[in-house]
Amino acid sequence: MPKKNTTKKFVHKKASHRSTFKKPLNKIANKPSKIINKLKGMKDIMPEEYKYWDLVTRKAVELAKLYSYKRLDLPFLENTMLYERTCGKNSDLVGKELYSYVTKANERIALRPDTAPGLIRAVLEHSAINPGEIFKSLWLGPVVRYDRSQGGRLRQFNQFSLNVLGNSFGPSADAQLILIGYNFFKELQVDIEVHINSLGCPDCANNYLEVIKDYFKERGKKAKLSAEAKKVLQKNTLQILTVKDEKCQEIIDEIPPIVDHLCDGCRKHLEVVLEYLDSLSIPYYLDTSLIASRGFNCYHNTIFEFVPIIDGVKSVPLGGGGNFSIMADKMGDYNLKACGFGIDLEKTISKIRGKNIALLNGEQADVFIAQISDQAKCKTMLLFEELRRAGFKVRENFIQDSLKLQLEEAEKVKVKYTLILGQKELLDNTIMIRDMESGVQETIDIRKVVNELDKRLNIS
Incomplete structure (x- = not known):
């Protein structure tokens, strides 16, 4: 019996196979057509970007090691009460920025929005500091804040953080932290200016609120404010310092600065820090509105920010810090002092892309x-x-x-x-x-x- 010609059938199958292969991959095997994208405010770090991450993290570790800061790590999850107690339930960090939820075991858990509260907890929990000792720590890692997704800001971002804790230290701790932060940016070829001020002690801060209120009680001054500025003054007295409105800018600029109303101890502390910066040739600006920045509502005494300067124009701060001893007070240790800074590495990398920077290798000291x-x-x-x-x-x-x-x-x-x-x-x-x-x-x-x-x- 002669064999059947199967060529036609073979060609048909081959063509059918080819037509199937041309279908989009996400439609094969009944896969959904819509790709699930990353969450709002999150960022993927792809391999081609990692040369920048290697650069900034190596520089951070190198400088920290030079100045004898020891690296530690902290949990990404903490008890929600930690942030409520150290920063206050009504603070912006807790009220607006905290990712918090209740677990199946009915525990109130929060994702880390800042390193300072967790560091205080860890040091106290592990009894890490003996009387007279200074505890200098380096931390690198991600933090999460809920409302940082507008204008290209991220909800999850990475920080380089240095902190000094101990029972007693003076203005030199603030000065050294500022020096290291300044060197970090300088050696990454990012021009910055240090914005600095002091919130004083709790008594200084409370007294200054009364100074502002008394200032606007003077005849005609409150009337010169815009309607929006009046709302700000009524809602949060200190925030009036941040209002940028040409109609009432002159009257706001004439508010007496807090430095003129600090107690003797707080004023002396700030003066010594500024003397260090002068001696070290670190450019700084005594920023009167800095004390109203929401990031500093858990701080007292020295506060500062690292502000980049591009073509002579100041931009969004790349990081900041100050004295957060009050957090230790709220955790029950009234003798523990703490100061430090946090630098946003994503923002830093955005300023150094394309720059050819050679880094030193951290080796044994001479x-x-x-x-x-x-x-x-x-x-x-x-x-x-x-x-x-x-x-x-x-x-x-x-x-x-x-x-x-x-x-x-x-x-x-x-x-x-x-x-x-x-x-x-x-x-x-x-x-x-x-x-x-x-x-x-x-x-x-x-x-x-x-x-x-x-x-x-x-x-x-």
């Missing part, structure tokens, strides 16, 4: 700088920067006052030499250099310290 007096702290900060820029790998613990503890820190990081600056050396314009292996120490002219270290370490 030199440790120790100081014995408050007057010596500013000088050693300047010397630290001079040595770092000259190529030396330097370590320090400026916030620690005890020379013994500073030398113990020098031994831990295994430096070859320690520089010691005390009151006598400061007056004589000299500095002591100690060989950490032999213990031999000698006094040299501080102006020759770079050349002396270069000769001993063969840096150049």
Whole structure:
């Protein structure tokens, strides 16, 4: 029996196969046609973007290590009560920004909107600080805030955060944090200006509210406000400082600044911080409206922001910080002091795209700088920067006052030499250099310290 011609049937099947293959992939096997997109305010970080993330995180870790900040991590979920207690139930962070829900076990859980409350909890829960010790921490990770989705802002974003906690430290802690933040941006080729002010202590803050109210009680001043400005003044007195309305800007600009109404202790604290910034040549602006920023309603005393300058024009802040000791008070530890900053890495990366930036590798240190007096702290900060820029790998613990503890820190990081600056050396314009292996120490002219270290370490 002759075989049947099957060519036609074969061709038909082949054509049918091809026509099926041309269908969109999302319609094959009855898959839904609509793609599920990411949630509003969220961001995917794709592989081609990670060169920027490597760059900023390496720089953050490098600087933190140089200044002896130790890395830690914190849970992404916390008890909702933590934020209600530390920041207040009526605060913007809790009332407007907090993602909170009730679990199947009837627990009230919140996604992390900020690192400070969780850090306070962790330090107290683990009894991490002994009397007299300074706790310096580095944290990198995501935070989530509900109302950050307008104008390209993200609800989930990543932060670089440094914090200092302890029972006692002075203005040098604020100054060092600002210095590190400034260096972070400078070495990423982002021009910034530090906006700074002080909220004072709780008494200062409450008294200043009365100063503003009394100012607008003066004849005719409240009448010069626009209708919208009057609503702001009635709802939240401090927010009147943030009103930008040409019709009433002159009357708002004449509100007495808070710096003129700080108590002696708070005023002195701010003055010393500004003296540090002047000595370190850090550009800053005493911003009268900064105290009304909603991000600082859980802070007291020093507050600051890092504001980028593009073609001479100031832009949206890339981060900020200040003193949040009041959170520890609300957690029951009235002796714990805390200050720190958080920098938005997504915003930072948006400013550095396309820039060719070489990063230093964090290696073992060569030199440790120790100081014995408050007057010596500013000088050693300047010397630290001079040595770092000259190529030396330097370590320090400026916030620690005890020379013994500073030398113990020098031994831990295994430096070859320690520089010691005390009151006598400061007056004589000299500095002591100690060989950490032999213990031999000698006094040299501080102006020759770079050349002396270069000769001993063969840096150049």
